[in-house]
Amino acid sequence: MLFHHATIITMNPKREIILNGAVAIEGNRILAVGKTNQLLEQYPEMERYDCNGNILLPGLIDTHIHLAQAMIRGCADDLGLLDWLGKRVWVLQGNYTAEDGRASAALCILEMIKSGTTAFIEVNLAERYGFDGVAEVVIQSGIRGAIGKIVMDLPSYAKKQGLMYPGMVEDGETSLRNTLLMHEKWDGAANGRLRVWFGPRTPGGVTPELYREVARLARERKMGITMHLSEVREDHDYAHEQGYRTPVEFALDMGLLGKNTVLAHCVWTDEQDWKILAQTGTHVSHNPASNAKTATGIAPVQGMLEHGVNVSIGCDGGPSNNTYDMIRDLRLTSYLANLRESDPTVVPAETVLEMATLNGAKALGMEDQLGSLEPGKLADFIIVNTDAPHLTPSFDPVSTLVYAAHGSDVDTVVIDGQIVMEHRQVKTLDEISIVNEARRRAQEVALRAGLKLESRWPTL
Numbered sequence: 193m194l195f196h197h198a199t200i201i202t203m204n205p206k207r208e209i210i211l212n213g214a215v216a217i218e219g220n221r222i223l224a225v226g227k228t229n230q231l232l233e234q235y236p237e238m239e240r241y242d243c244n245g246n247i248l249l250p251g252l253i254d255t256h257i258h259l260a261q262a263m264i265r266g267c268a269d270d271l272g273l274l275d276w277l278g279k280r281v282w283v284l285q286g287n288y289t290a291e292d293g294r295a296s297a298a299l300c301i302l303e304m305i306k307s308g309t310t311a312f313i314e315v316n317l318a319e320r321y322g323f324d325g326v327a328e329v330v331i332q333s334g335i336r337g338a339i340g341k342i343v344m345d346l347p348s349y350a351k352k353q354g355l356m357y358p359g360m361v362e363d364g365e366t367s368l369r370n371t372l373l374m375h376e377k378w379d380g381a382a383n384g385r386l387r388v389w390f391g392p393r394t395p396g397g398v399t400p401e402l403y404r405e406v407a408r409l410a411r412e413r414k415m416g417i418t419m420h421l422s423e424v425r426e427d428h429d430y431a432h433e434q435g436y437r438t439p440v441e442f443a444l445d446m447g448l449l450g451k452n453t454v455l456a457h458c459v460w461t462d463e464q465d466w467k468i469l470a471q472t473g474t475h476v477s478h479n480p481a482s483n484a485k486t487a488t489g490i491a492p493v494q495g496m497l498e499h500g501v502n503v504s505i506g507c508d509g510g511p512s513n514n515t516y517d518m519i520r521d522l523r524l525t526s527y528l529a530n531l532r533e534s535d536p537t538v539v540p541a542e543t544v545l546e547m548a549t550l551n552g553a554k555a556l557g558m559e560d561q562l563g564s565l566e567p568g569k570l571a572d573f574i575i576v577n578t579d580a581p582h583l584t585p586s587f588d589p590v591s592t593l594v595y596a597a598h599g600s601d602v603d604t605v606v607i608d609g610q611i612v613m614e615h616r617q618v619k620t621l622d623e624i625s626i627v628n629e630a631r632r633r634a635q636e637v638a639l640r641a642g643l644k645l646e647s648r649w650p651t652l
Contacts, residue, residue: 193217194235195606196228198243198575199589203250203549203564207542209589215248217571220383220609225565243575246603247589249545250563251310251572252518253552256418256456256477256506259314259339260285260293260321262300263634265510267645273424273486278355280643281511286359287640290322292633297326299630300516301333302621307517307599308574310607311336311556313454313477313506315418316391318342319362323374331382334612334620336572338556339378340391340418341371343406348396351430356397364402368409375415385608387556389416394423395442396430407447416452416557418477422465423457424488440465449474454555456506457482458496459489466492466499475502475555478547480524481515482508493529494538504552505544517599522548526594541594575604 193216200213202225214231216223216238224231232240261281268280288296304312317323317339330337345364347356375388390406392398398406410417421427422439436442440461443449451473458465458476469476478491496503505525507516522544529539553563561570576597578586583601586592605613612620638645 193241194231194238195241195243195248195575196232197245198248199245200225200565201247201249201545201589201593202566203546204566213248215565215573217606217609220571222565222567222569222571224567244579246578247576247593248573249576249593250549250565251574251605251607252308252548253504253556253562254304254309254312254507254516254518255454255475255504255552255555256479256508257300257304257312257314257516258509259297259300259317259326260288261296261509261511262303262516263292263296263510263630263637265514267638267643268511271486273488274349274352274355274426276486276511277349278352278357282357282360283641283643284637285318286320286357287637288320290320290325292637293321294325294329295626295629295633297321298329298333298621298626300510301329301335302618302623302626303516304518305333305335305605305613305618305621306602306616307519308576308602308605309335309516309518310572310574310605311552311562313337313389313418313556314339314391315420315456316340316342316393318360319367319370320359323370323378327374327378327381327386330386332620334385334607334610336385336607338387338389338416338418340389340416341367341374342391342393343367343371343402344393344397345399345402346397349394349426351396351426351433364399368402368405372409375413383608387416389418392417392419392448394420395427395434395439400446403446403448410452414452416454417448418454418456419448420457421455422460423483425460428460438462438465440468444468444472452557456508457488457491459483459491461492461496463495463499466496466501469496470500473502475504477504477506477555478525479506479508479513480528481521482512484524484528485514486512490528490532492532493525494533497539497543502551502554503547504555505548518548519593519597519599519601522594541590544594545590571609572607574602574606576601577603
């Protein structure tokens with residue numbers, strides 16, 4: 193198929209933007225990228241898709257999400273992280289059934305597709321959410337994803353003993369064994385769109401012995417590792433108690449750092465940490481909205497990037513961000529980084545878009561397959577409709593996308609060469625059924641959890 197008459201942000205090594213451009217795909221691969229007139233002449237018999245002058249760019253890659261949290265959106269507002277977890281999020285998630293987990297995953301994936309995310313990394317899929325059902329939704333939807341299956345053996349967070357709700361607690365032997373079983377069953381499914389990684393909990397939730405076993409198995413099986421690290425000050429307290437200067441140095445000693453590891457947050461890190469992350473090739477997922485909403489701090493994005501750390505972007509979850517709209521979080525990435533340094537030039541729009549595409553692809557270990565529009569790469573891209581007042585005029589498509597667009601401006605999504613969404617209609621999922629089921633199940637979960645979820649203002 194030939195997608196033509198588009199403003200193409202290629203993200204190729206020269207960062208070329210092609211006006212009146214076209215992308216030819218064959219199967220799930222990009223065949224050619226160039227000017228519309230040239231490709232129409234080169235491929236006269238190819239089926240055509242008119243982009244009507246809209247922006248076409250690589251699909252966005254969200255490197256830190258919680259699939260199970262979409263269904264508890266808005267249920268833990270205005271709380272610090274430990275209360276957020278202990279009083280709301282874990283209580284609700286600890287009352288999930290596998291059917292609830294599947295429903296939440298479907299809602300999350302639907303939202304991601306509709307806002308331009310074509311690939312994701314899930315950090316901690318718990319046993320009770322039902323891995324099989326979630327994997328089936330990923331495959332049906334057409335999205336690309338790496339699922340970190342939770343590994344844990346302690347019910348604590350940092351030094352806070354017993355914080356985890358009983359329904360969320362898993363033992364180390366079972367969580368590790370089932371991660372390996374799910375890897376054997378699902379890794380590489382759907383033409384390689386689904387990967388299975390280790391998702392060990394934050395330090396304090398896993399013993400050193402289990403961390404080291406995860407690191408050993410990940411190297412042996414060439415599996416990815418994704419986890420939260422250095423999100424709040426309490427993480428430093430735990431590291432100090434264990435005899436380490438910082439959580440990064442703790443993770444280094446556990447053998448957890450490396451090119452196959454994606455760390456979420458890394459808010460409370462310093463120059464010495466950045467050097468370790470860069471030297472080990474460890475990836476960082478920056479979560480601007482989540483960190484701002486829970487007031488955990490502003491991550492030192494500029495410092496990490498300048499030291500050679502591969503930093504990508506993540507939306508996190510429904511209760512911490514309240515949306516999985518990566519396009520909204522693009523501008524937040526720039527705003528917060530610039531605010532932290534009191535310098536409006538620190539992280540410009542171009543850097544942000546690199547983080548959401550090329551850097552995300554590298555975090556997935558797929559930089560040779562994703563992140564840019566080049567011949568031979570996988571056909572994962574999105575078309576953003578710019579025919580709207582808030583996107584007019586558009587002198588620079590990168591600026592328009594990062595600083596003005598919304599996820600709802602995404603018109604069409606192509607993943608693995610398949611049109612997954614066309615003119616805002618997702619073709620692989622039943623949107624009405626998913627939304628209705630999520631509404632019903634969210635109420636049932638809250639009822640089982642004994643939580644009354646309602647407005648803090650009088651409701652008549």
